[in-house]
Amino acid sequence: MPFDSIDESCIQNQHKIKFLMHWFYRNAALIFQLTQKDDEIKHPTLTAVPPVSVHLYDSAQKHVMSVPPDLHQQYLQTCQNLSQPENHFVAHVLQEADKGDNSRQTKGITLKIAGNNRLVPVQRVTDEDVQVLASVLCSAVFVTGLDLRYNNLTDVGVRHIATFLQENSTLRYLNLMFNDIGTSGAELIANALHSNETLLHLRMTGNKIGNKGGMYFASMLQVNCTLEKLDLGDCDVGTQCLIAIASVLTQNRAVKAINLNRPLLYSQEEETTVRIALMLKNNSSLVELHLCKHEIKSLGVERLCEALYENCSLRYLDLSCNKITRDDVKFLGELLKQNQTLEILDLNSNRIEDDGAIYLSEALALYNRTLKALSVVSNKISGKGLVALSQAMKINVELSYIYIWGNNFDEAACMAFSELIQADRLKPNCTDVEPYEVDGHVHLAELSHGLKKHYYWTPSYGEVKNAAANASLAITAVSEYF
Secondary structure, eight states: OOOOOOOGGGTTSHHHHHHHHHHHHHTHHHHHHHHHOTTTOSSOOOOOOOOOOHHHHHHHHHHHHHSOOOHHHHHHHHHHHTTOOOOHHHHHHHHHHHTSOTTHHHHOEEEEOOTTOOSSOOOOOOHHHHHHHHHHHTTOTTEEEEEOOSSOOOHHHHHHHHHHHHHOSSOOEEEOTTSOOOHHHHHHHHHHTTTOOSOOEEEOTTOOOHHHHHHHHHHHHHHOSOOOEEEOTTSOOOHHHHHHHHHHTTTOOSOOEEEOOSOOOOOSSOHHHHHHHHHHHHOSSOOEEEOTTSOOOHHHHHHHHHHHHHOOOOOEEEOOSSOOBTTTHHHHHHHHHHOSSOOEEEOTTSBOHHHHHHHHHHHHHHTOOOOOEEEOOSSOOOHHHHHHHHHHHHHOTTOOEEEOTTSOOOHHHHHHHHHHHHTTSSOGGGBSEEEEEETTEEEEEEOSOOSSTTSSOOOSSSOSSOTTTOHHHHHSOSSTTO
């Protein structure tokens, strides 16, 4: 790129002063390079050109404003300024982002700097790296998403992210899943969200923020009115935090999805489930609720179902990996006969057995016409219960997704689901089994499909956002960053 030149005669009026400032901005990096090469270039000269008209300045100004900043070059420059070594993975991601078309200014882009990316060599992001990255992104208004999952960020690095959140007004998605963030980092992020009015989706999954860290987020939800999805799964939150969040959500009308998976509970009284059920009676905005590994038993299921008779907003209920038995499913069966809003029900890894499957089948065949997806993976169901579910699917055309792997398949069950698939009633990408035949007998093989197969990991090859492996995202997505 040739070195631009100017004449002192240009600096005669206000418009030409502005032009000079724009010229200096556009050539700052080149000037820096020239001043560093003393042995090659001692005194770079400026060659005169004719004065520039106001019309030409206006055109140049519009051109400069329409060109997005070069993230890669800014990153390298900032590394030099802060005397930090370059992270080659971050540099690669920014370089790829620079190759995008100009539509990124209107649509926005998500920078995917995930430390578990298997498709390219990865150098995991550290606290020092995120300091440089936050400095670069301050001026990148077209960056609306930042994925930093599975890196080596600690509370020290989170301080830079928190400062960035306080100053930024365009970021809508932030994924900090499975870093090394603790209670202090949780406090920094939560405090930053007291004033942030643009972030819609935050994932803190797997960071051991503890009960105290969870309490900071509960306090934040009393103030923040824009956050739509909060993921605190596997964060070691406790009873006090769950009760506080349930209390806050009776008033908060912004949150549409919340993940509270795998808290640390030391009581068998299901107090937290009862409090969450009370919240559902009063909340009219929550669309998605994850209560995986909450030790939910009969009392908890009964109270949740009582609440959902009154709730008219919840579309996705995740009760996977609890202690729900065949008798407890009676409450869910009765609920499905009347509920007109639930679209996804995840009962993965419970123990509903044949009787529980039959209760659900009766409700789905004769009453319910709103449920679209059902997961009963690993529930000790045998042929009798599986055949009942297949018969319900023949009658209920609204039920499009069903996941059954991990149960006890006999030949009748294999034939029943094979017929559904061959008749095109059940699409191959809407279930987790595939029929095959050996010596005249039909069997079922497992497919890597599910409601949220890619929740914790990314595939070694192929498409990361595979609709068949993440069906819940396609059925009832809360936001574009879901």
